[in-house]
């Protein structure tokens with residue numbers, strides 16, 4: 496196949512580069528994959544109302560989050576185990592993010608350590624995604640290490656008290672191949688993804704290690720450990736967004752974890768307007784789930800998101816071409832967004848407003 500010209504072609508091509516276990520892990524949603532489908536269907540339901548005869552000869556895609564400048568409103572979502580896609584793993588992804596001058600959110604479950612990944616950022620902020628483990632000393636150590644390494648925000652994922660049931664992973668008894676490890680956790684504890692009969696090892700890991708008892712109080716506890724802004728990831732309701740702010744969060748990510756947690760959960764794009772209304776201008780609202788086209792980003796921003804995050808397509812780029820593949824995936828999205836903005840009469844991301852779209856079902 497020739498060089499992919501869109502993110503769907505990256506997905507097709509990535510299938511030739513991944514083991515069955517890795518592909519199944521990356522591509523799966525939970526249960527019947529209803530929510531996985533809702534995420535895409537929501538984007539297809541919205542239609543655009545472009546504005547004409549606006550001077551779009553100069554376009555500016557830049558934005559800022561927490562006062563940190565970004566060259567485009569597209570961040571890399573935290574995803575686990577990048578070494579399953581490419582030997583350079585998260586280092587390659589971080590380099591591509593730095594070249595495009597945007598944020599990579601590094602997963603707790605990365606296969607390169609947070610210190611190594613922090614070493615590749617140039618002048619670009621990086622965020623660290625946190626899972627609160629039952630072992631609070633370990634969790635505290637992760638936070639302290641992320642701050643010391645220079646990460647500029649923490650992203651607390653709240654939609655995974657237990658892991659969603661991804662049936663292919665269960666069938667495959669998903670585990671990491673020899674030589675690959677939980678790089679952030681092996682340094683401070685003897686933790687590994689187990690090999691479990693009849694079950695995904697990651698499911699077992701969550702059941703054993705991740706604290707299913709965390710509440711809003713733990714968000715305050717987390718903030719007592721750090722000066723970094725905390726973004727809560729996995730919010731799907733306006734009232735939860737308000738609680739996040741009441742307990743000190745500086746931002747929320749509207750997300751259903753790419754359809755990998757509660758199957759049947761609402762599409763993140765459909766949850767976005769309620770969250771935006773609840774938050775107002777008091778905090779940053781971001782969204783992820785199903786973003787594959789520049790026009791998807793235009794729609795998310797028109798509904799009030801400050802920026803979007805992209806999960807699986809980054810892994811497809813990494814599998815196909817390492818750092819260059821991730822960079823190309825981001826460039827494709829950037830160029831598609833740039834064109835969509837030009838064709839809808841938006842010279843800057845601030846020009847993207849709710850009047851640009853309608854929900855064709857309403």
Ligand SMILES: Cc1cc2nc3c(=O)[nH]c(=O)nc-3n(C[C@H](O)[C@H](O)[C@H](O)COP(=O)(O)O)c2cc1C
Nearest residue numbers: 521572573574575602652752753784785805806807
């Ligand atoms: C393979 C894979 C691993 C993921 N790992 C994490 C993780 O470690 N932490 C987290 O907060 N979210 C994780 N997510 C969810 C993503 O951050 C994001 O919410 C989702 O992928 C967005 O949907 P998209 O893949 O359709 O772009 C993962 C998603 C995938 C596909």
